[in-house]
Amino acid sequence: MRLNFRPVSAFASKKAKVYLKDKNPEDIKNIAVIRHAAIGDFMNIRPFLIGMREFFPNAKITLSVNSSAVYGLPQDLVDEIHVMDKVCPKDKSKKTGLFYRIRQAKTLKQQDIIFDLTDSTLSLWITFLSGAKLKVGYPYRSIRRYFYDMATLRSEYVLEADSVQHMLNMLGYKNNAPLRYGFEEKYPKNVVNQIVYFAGASANFKCWEQEKFKSLIEKLSDRYPSDKHIILQGVNASEKFLDLYESLKERTNVLLQKAMPLDEAMQFLSNSKCVIANDTGLRNMAIAVENRQ
Amino acid sequence: MTGAFRYWPRDGKHDCVFNPDHTSPNIESVYLSTVALIDKIYAK
Structure with missing residues (x-):
């Protein structure tokens, strides 16, 4: 895979370039996506997950979610779910501790590529602990790009469902408008007044x-x-x-x-x-x- | 304050009514936007 970007518009480390040099998308076997968010954000990443499945046809996709917000998670587009508890499962009034979170983060198996779509302290920890060969970020703040091997900044002026795909575009994925959410068959349109x-x-x-x-x-x-x-x-x-x-x-x-x-x-x-x-x-x-x- | 553009598909099927100074939009603006979209999309 050859990276598709200009240095000022995105970021890639030497490690990323070396790793991707002799890889084709077909070679990628395991991918994790971190999205700790609510239902609206899960809707936003559906076009990204559909594109990812096409671009990496042999990859098993794991989605890491927050157990407090699983309503509407795109289970139909991924192979496995990795769950993090921000609050204690037995007592929802208490937050989970650092060691508990580290233990849970480590249950995510080693990945070829990890995409951090959340950009929180917890998601940075999961990314770091995952031992993924390529860590890809989508941070709000440019300084955060240094936590990843590759990163695209998110824009306030581009539809989020679109801008999240910039990470795939950087790897060579070609997406055509309009965005696909994959609900045509599940919720067919039958417009009433x-x-x-x-x-x-x-x-x-x-x-x-x-x-x-x-x-x-x-x-x-x-x-x-x-x-x-x-x-x-x-x-x-x-x-x-x-x-x-x-x-x-x-x-x-x-x-x-x-x-x-x-x-x-x-x-x-x-x-x-x-x-x-x-x-x-x-x-x-x-x-x-x-x-x- | 979260901006509107991140959540607004500009494909002619959706509209987002907001004021640049972050004040609450008036009723007429939302009404006219809704009517324009419905009449455009569902015009016989």
Whole structure:
């Protein structure tokens, strides 16, 4: 493999160049990907995992995840899951200790290549302890690139599902737009006349004000009277939106939808005409089933 | 503050309504963006 980059745009050590010099993608047998994240981030890495499987056809792919956030993990695109506990499995109020984490990190078998898509202190430790022959990073801060044999910086101005693939591009992978999330068969589109509103977010300060959501739903339910306008509830107590629904329930085309199991929720989003949300998790789920935002 | 561009596919099927000064967008902006997308994508 010959590296495809300009020195100012990415980083590769001499060790990386030597390692890759006599390798073809077919020679790579074991790859680990570290992604300790929530569901929206798991959606973002699906095109990367699909591309990786194509580019390294003989590689067994292991995904390292955080046991506190496994909802929506892309199990269908990897061969094995490696789990790290940030909190004690028996007492969720306690964090796990350093030695416990080191022991768990070491259960990841030696890899040909490890991709650190998380860029946290813990993921750096896992990368370091993995003994991988090639360590590839995707850091926020340029100084962090020195922890890896190869690195591409992540950009604030490029879609993350796209920029994460830069690491594969550096190795010679050619991806063609549009992005593929691999849900076409699992959640086939059968668009019905429903517009979905999700007024939640990971923190209250990130939410668009509920009064604004209310006015928006009023205007859109007038504009599209034959569509169902569905306020979608989330799993958290703060995501029930009962006050919002109460103020609109006299409108016969405004409905409240309870939180659904993941597969049902994905199909529901796939079938929706439009999704309006300020939460990146739900937004990435809708994008992954090629919905309109 | 997380920027919008990282989460916004610019393929004409999605829109992200935000103000450059990080203030909350007004109702009319979100309404007009939604109508423009729905009418464009689902126009008979």
